[in-house]
Amino acid sequence: MANRLEHSLSPYLRQHADNPVDWREWGDGAFAEARRRDVPILLSVGYAACHWCHVMAHESFEDAQVAEAINASYVAVKVDREERPDIDAVYMQATVALTGQGGWPMTCLLTPAGEPFFAGTYLPKPQLLRLLDMAGTTWQERRDDVLASGNHIVSRLREAAAPTTSQAYDDAALSDAVTRLQREFDWQYGGFGGAPKFPPSMVLEFLIRHNARTGDESALRMAQETCDAMACSGMYDQLDGGFARYSVDRSWTVPHFEKMLYDNAQLMRVYAHLWRLTGSALARRIASETADFVLRRLTTDQGGLASALDADTDGVEGATYAWTPDQLVDVLGDEDGQRAAELLSVTPTGTFEHGASTLQLQTDPDDAQWWDGIRRRLLIARDARPQPARDDKVVTSWNGIAIAGLVDVGMLLQRPDLVAAARTCADHVLAAHLRDGRLRRASLDGAVSASVGVADDYGNLAEGLLLLHQVDSDSRWLEAATGLLDTALDVFSTDDGGFFDTAADAEPLFTRPRNPGDNAEPAGQSALAMALVSAAALTGEQRYRxxxxxxxxxxxxxxxxDPRFGGWSLAGAEALLAGPLQVAVAAPTADDALVRASWLSPSPGLVRASGESAGGVPLMAGREAREGRPTAYVCRGFVCDAPTTDVEDVIRTLGVRITG
Structure with missing residues (x-):
């Protein structure tokens, strides 16, 4: 049997290279083989850091009995959802339509034309074997029924992709979204809904922006209580920084341990913005530590950022992260070990599995110096344990989110090292992923994937580049970002004003995917909307707005x-209502207070530029220093207030709340 996955760019596909299942990558060859053999396709979709993907692999795809059943009656196709989000999107739509829920691993049976007639998620070995047997028999004996079922499913999904109803947002609509979020808010533990509970990053950003624009205290309370709860919980890595993918329980105690770039990139920015609004010392610490985690654990040799750390270590979920009281004593000694156990909620019975506990830090210790030493010693001991694998794949979209997060945290918390890392990342992604004006989705060890970029790749990378431009007014970032947005407007636009996920000239699937709602990361439509808001404010181009x-x-x-799935669009609407608000600082000095004030303003959608002259930067055109002193121009739609050299005047005008 040929090993077809061994040289795949995807780390997830490589994980399955030695399976006895005769896997193929998605492509014309797989469908041609299904037609030649007159058999259905078994499509399995997952990602490298997915715990239940590993479980199904060990139970079924490494099993000779299962492999024999698959190889005899199916063409097996493996897809990395992170490399091919378009494939994942259309078949996840089918899975949700057929089962009422989705998730990974996703398991679908397709006709040789690619039409799904069965869809599900994780299947234990006995259930998978029964499915393979029954579906194989049905394919042979009731072929017309299978084909009709697949055709019906596809027809219904195409109908669901019809143009949506559009409605402009006004203040009342945004206030109503806050009211509806209140109904779903968990007033005991923070967050929304019950278990499992996911970090609502984009909704938090909307709530922070809404409070900044309107002063709505209920919006700020939901954001702050959620951020505080997550930061103190087992969801947050109290030793190394960074957040796990989600909590399996309502109280954020037990995480699903994989640590994703896109979650941490979004959350570092949320916590930095919360600090900017409230001065919360906890929010400041978490923003800084999360950024440090991203750079320390996810930076690749080429300067990009890897996708994730695995949920499992040597096949055991959470093995790297959980502790018992005895283990703490072994590392710290009796007195410090017992004190640390009490501080970190490590109990004799355990809060996780097998008597072990996740680490929670409900209150900061009184003795910060003692805690720093304890944390350092525990992390050294933990680093000596077996470690989770890292998915080194560099995804364009997620690196764009990270560039934006690193810039915001770096500028707000005065961490130039973070801004420098954002520049390095942007240089790498543009050099490696931008080919003939079009983005590729991912790369590995500098080798770029053949998979083309989707809408969120363009939107999120453009957003990151536009924030970089606001740091140094380097026109190359602006030119790269607007070039991406011009391409996106050309190849992703829909008739109703939104955006498809895939380009007009992309590989055709049974329906062209389009998701107007956010999930764990911004949808392509909202990612492009947010970048377009910033581009319009920076360039004055009305077509972008x-x-x-x-x-x-x-x-x-x-x-x-459900406003929980519209957080990034709502955040974009806040920026549209509040702006465009622009700040240009002519002839700034190093650590200029006027520039600092522009970053400290919480006004949604504010953009800024600074420099000596225009230099291809629209906001700086005609902006001159007065009397040889740094001078600020505060503008709304390029109509500016009188120039000022008075920092306090700028602070008042921009609504700056934190001046440190």
């Missing part, structure tokens, strides 16, 4: 159904 308004309005249906 109009496109942003249309894209935000096209998400109205999702927001009306």
């Amino acid at each position: 109009e496109a942003a308004e249309r894209a935000v309005a096209a998400s109205a249906g999702v927001v009306r159904r």
Whole structure:
């Protein structure tokens, strides 16, 4: 049997290279083979850090009996959802439609034409074997029924992809979204809904922006209580920084241990913005530590950022992270070990599995110096344990989110090292992933994937580049970002003002994927909308603002159904209502207070530029220093207030709350 996955770019596919299942990558060859053999396709979709993907692999795909059943009657196709989000999107839509829920691993049976007639998620070995047997028999004996079922499913999914109802957002609509979020808010533990509980990053950003614009205390309370609860919980790595993917329980105690770049990139920015709004010392610490985690654990040799750390260590979930009281004593000694156990909620019975506990830090210790030493010693001991694998794949979209997060945290917390890392990351992604003006989705060890970029790749990378431009007013970042947005407007636009996930010239699937709602990361539509808002404010190009308004309005249906899945569109709507607010600082000095004030303003959607002259930067055109002193121009739609050299005047005008 040929080993077809051994040289795949995807680490996830490589994990399955030695399976007895005769896996193929997605492509024409797999479908041609299914037609030649006259058999269905077994499609398995997952990702490298996925715990239940590993479980199903060990139970079934490494099992000779299962492999024999698959190889005899199916063509087996393995897909990395992170490299091919388009494939994942259309078949996840089918899975949710057929079962009412989704998740990974995703398991689908397809006709040789690619039409799904069965869809599910994790299947234990006995259930998978029964499915393979029954579906194989049905394919042979009731072929017409199978084909009709697949055709019906595809027809219904195409109908569901019809244009959406658009509605522009006004203040009342955004206030209503806050009210509806209150109904789903967990007032005991923070967050929304019950278990499992995910970090609602984009909703938190919306709530922070809404409070900054309106002063709505309920919005700020939901954001702050959620951020505080997550930061003190087992969801947050109290030793190394960074957040796990989600909590399996309502109280954030037990995480699902994989640590994803996109979660941490979004959350570092949320916590930095919360600090900017409230001065919370906890928020400041978490933002800084999360950024440190990202750079320390996820930076690749080429300067990009890897996708994730695995949930499992040597096949055991959480083995690297959980502790018993005796283990703490072994590392710290009796007195410090017992004190640390009490501080970190490590109990004799355990809060996780097998008597072990996750680490929680409900209150900061009185003795910060003691805690720093304890934390350092525990981390050294933990680093000596077997470690989870890292998915080294560099995903364009997630690196774009990380660039934005690193810039914001770096500028707000005065960490130039973070801004420098963002520049390095941006240079790498543009050099490796931008080919002939079009983005590729991912790379590994500097080798770029053939998979083309999707809408969120363009939107999130453009957003990150636009924030970099605001640091140094380097026109190359602005030119790269607007080039990406111009391409996106050309190849992703829909008739109703939104955006498809895939380009018009991308590989055709049974339906062209389009998701107007956010999930764990911004949807392509909202990612592009947010970048377009910033681009419009920085360039004065009305076509960008109009496109942003249309894209935000096209998400109205999702927001009306459940605002938890419209957080990034809502955050974009806040920026549209508050702006465009622009700040230009002419002839700034090092550590200039006027520039600092522009970053400390919580006004949603504010953009800034600084420098000596125009130099291709629209906001700086005609902005001159007065009397040889740094001078600020505060503008709304390029109509500016009188220039000022008075920092206190700028602080008042921009609504700066934290001046440190």
